[in-house]
Amino acid sequence: MQMEPIAIYLFVSALFILVILKIKTTNSSSKLPPGLWKLPIIGNLHQLAAGGPLIHKVLRDIAKKHGPLVHLQLGHVSTILVSSPEIAKQVMKTHDIVFASRSQPLSAKIISYDSANIGFAPYGDYWRQMRKICVLDLLSTKRVQSFRSLREEEFSGLATLLASHAGSPVNLTQMLHATMLGFTSRAAFGKKYQNQEKFISILCELLKVGTGFNIADFYPSIKWLQDITGLRTKLEKLHLEVDSLLDEIIDDHIADDNNNTSMHEDLVDVLLRVQNDRNYEITRNNIKAVILDMFAAGTDTSATTIDWTMAEMLKNPSALKKAQEEVRRVFSEKGYVDESNFDELKYLRAVIKETLRLHPPAPLLLPRLSRERCVIDGYEIPQKTQVLVNAWTIGRDSRYWEDAECFIAERFLDSSIDFNGNNFEYIPFGAGRRMCPGMSFGLANVELPLALFLYHFDWKLPNGMKHEDLDMSEVYFGVTVRRELNMHVIPIVSKPV
Numbered sequence: 195m196q197m198e199p200i201a202i203y204l205f206v207s208a209l210f211i212l213v214i215l216k217i218k219t220t221n222s223s224s225k226l227p228p229g230l231w232k233l234p235i236i237g238n239l240h241q242l243a244a245g246g247p248l249i250h251k252v253l254r255d256i257a258k259k260h261g262p263l264v265h266l267q268l269g270h271v272s273t274i275l276v277s278s279p280e281i282a283k284q285v286m287k288t289h290d291i292v293f294a295s296r297s298q299p300l301s302a303k304i305i306s307y308d309s310a311n312i313g314f315a316p317y318g319d320y321w322r323q324m325r326k327i328c329v330l331d332l333l334s335t336k337r338v339q340s341f342r343s344l345r346e347e348e349f350s351g352l353a354t355l356l357a358s359h360a361g362s363p364v365n366l367t368q369m370l371h372a373t374m375l376g377f378t379s380r381a382a383f384g385k386k387y388q389n390q391e392k393f394i395s396i397l398c399e400l401l402k403v404g405t406g407f408n409i410a411d412f413y414p415s416i417k418w419l420q421d422i423t424g425l426r427t428k429l430e431k432l433h434l435e436v437d438s439l440l441d442e443i444i445d446d447h448i449a450d451d452n453n454n455t456s457m458h459e460d461l462v463d464v465l466l467r468v469q470n471d472r473n474y475e476i477t478r479n480n481i482k483a484v485i486l487d488m489f490a491a492g493t494d495t496s497a498t499t500i501d502w503t504m505a506e507m508l509k510n511p512s513a514l515k516k517a518q519e520e521v522r523r524v525f526s527e528k529g530y531v532d533e534s535n536f537d538e539l540k541y542l543r544a545v546i547k548e549t550l551r552l553h554p555p556a557p558l559l560l561p562r563l564s565r566e567r568c569v570i571d572g573y574e575i576p577q578k579t580q581v582l583v584n585a586w587t588i589g590r591d592s593r594y595w596e597d598a599e600c601f602i603a604e605r606f607l608d609s610s611i612d613f614n615g616n617n618f619e620y621i622p623f624g625a626g627r628r629m630c631p632g633m634s635f636g637l638a639n640v641e642l643p644l645a646l647f648l649y650h651f652d653w654k655l656p657n658g659m660k661h662e663d664l665d666m667s668e669v670y671f672g673v674t675v676r677r678e679l680n681m682h683v684i685p686i687v688s689k690p691v
């Protein structure tokens with residue numbers, strides 16, 4: 195059968211249109227930021243895995259080679275990697291509203307009551323409501339102040355414990371993490387519960403298993419992967435255990451409230467009060483999710499910051515000496531440390547800032563998710579792209595920081611650079627709408643123990659170790675990066691506790 199010329203014409207035209215369309219789609223996907231070559235199915239996962247476990251360093255090397263904005267295909271998850279202050283500013287300031295959502299890891303869905311916590315809630319009315327409660331009440335300056343005597347009691351207790359081990363090596367890292375968890379439990383629950391130790395040990399396990407990179411999160415639509423990795427079963431078991439403990443604690447608070455026995459508002463009291471307020475719609479699960487958030491986001495970050503600060507001061511004895519002289523001068527008249535004179539601790543604050551520059555506890559912040567298509571630096575970022583901001587690399591960018599790899603606290607003494615989310619070369623607490631709402635709480639919990647350590651003790655490394663030999667290797671614990679080795683150090687009492 196012979197084809198009519200008109201049919202041939204239509205066929206060729208259709209083919210032509212298809213080819214043009216294909217070229218167009220290829221071009222638009224080539225507008226994605228530059229990327230590495232990809233394998234089918236796994237994308238760039240193999241390149242990340244080959245780089246070793248310190249993912250922020252692997253990503254630094256990728257950025258060195260491919261630039262400050264890179265596209266990565268992590269399994270099924272399209273991701274951009276941000277590694278310069280300029281691009282970070284575009285993501286977290288200029289287009290903050292577009293990138294204000296979060297990806298939903300399986301752990302947040304299971305542990306945090308379908309991402310009902312603040313850290314992983316998708317952008318929307320629920321997150322806005324919970325964030326408002328957090329900023330105005332739960333973690334406000336007034337609330338941080340209200341925990342002052344509790345903080346002083348808990349951390350003075352730690353100083354007393356250290357004094358009882360004076361002259362012998364102690365595992366300072368372990369003591370710090372235990373005290374921080376104990377303090378947070380009392381701030382959250384008001385008193386020590388019979389099952390507190392159990393709660394804390396399940397929580398530590400949850401943080402270890404549930405946060406960080408899990409292979410199932412790179413293939414969210416392949417449900418069986420969550421089962422064969424055993425992740426779902428493990429998380430569900432831990433969740434059930436922690437859930438029933440939280441139920442006990444909430445029931446107890448409600449009973450105490452009915453009996454009017456509560457003297458001082460703890461975090462559970464605050465959330466129960468807010469629940470009764472008709473302006474908010476909060477379920478019991480929402481309360482439990484937020485309480486877990488206070489532990490997950492607040493304890494490890496703060497204890498890790500203290501640990502790194504002590505390590506940096508021990509490695510840099512002149513910084514230790516200056517900080518110690520300052521604290522002893524400020525509190526010499528009083529004869530003890532309390533929070534009332536902390537504004538005078540300028541050098542100690544500079545030491546903490548420098549530590550957070552070199553060791554942001556969450557080097558990649560928390561991954562964000564784009565809510566709609568956006569153009570950054572001329573590149574197309576499609577909707578639902580995950581965003582990793584490498585705050586660790588940014589804090590060591592030699593264009594912004596002289597001797598970027600060296601610990602120099604003095605750089606912050608007369609500097610206006612702060613971690614409040616306005617200086618994008620320095621973002622240990624993130625920036626924009628999803629910036630850490632617990633910054634004041636966290637800093638208060640970091641400053642007090644450090645001031646106590648410096649005031650009461652001189653410090654020596656064990657086994658004649660030289661300060662320059664102190665190991666600063668890193669290891670991931672969920673999303674935070676700790677020192678790989680626990681810090682064993684000898685406290686020598688200088689001013690009795």
Ligand code: HEM
Nearest residue numbers: 312313488491492495559560623624625628629630632636
């Ligand atoms: C030194 C201590 C701390 C550091 C370095 C730190 C750092 C961070 C970082 C980097 C983020 C992600 C920010 C972003 O995505 O832009 C974050 C989020 C968050 N932090 Fe902190 N944090 C600290 C202490 C705390 C404390 C003490 C609490 C509460 C008790 C807390 C509660 C939260 C919450 C709820 C979020 C999620 C915010 C949201 O998604 O809207 N943090 N933190």
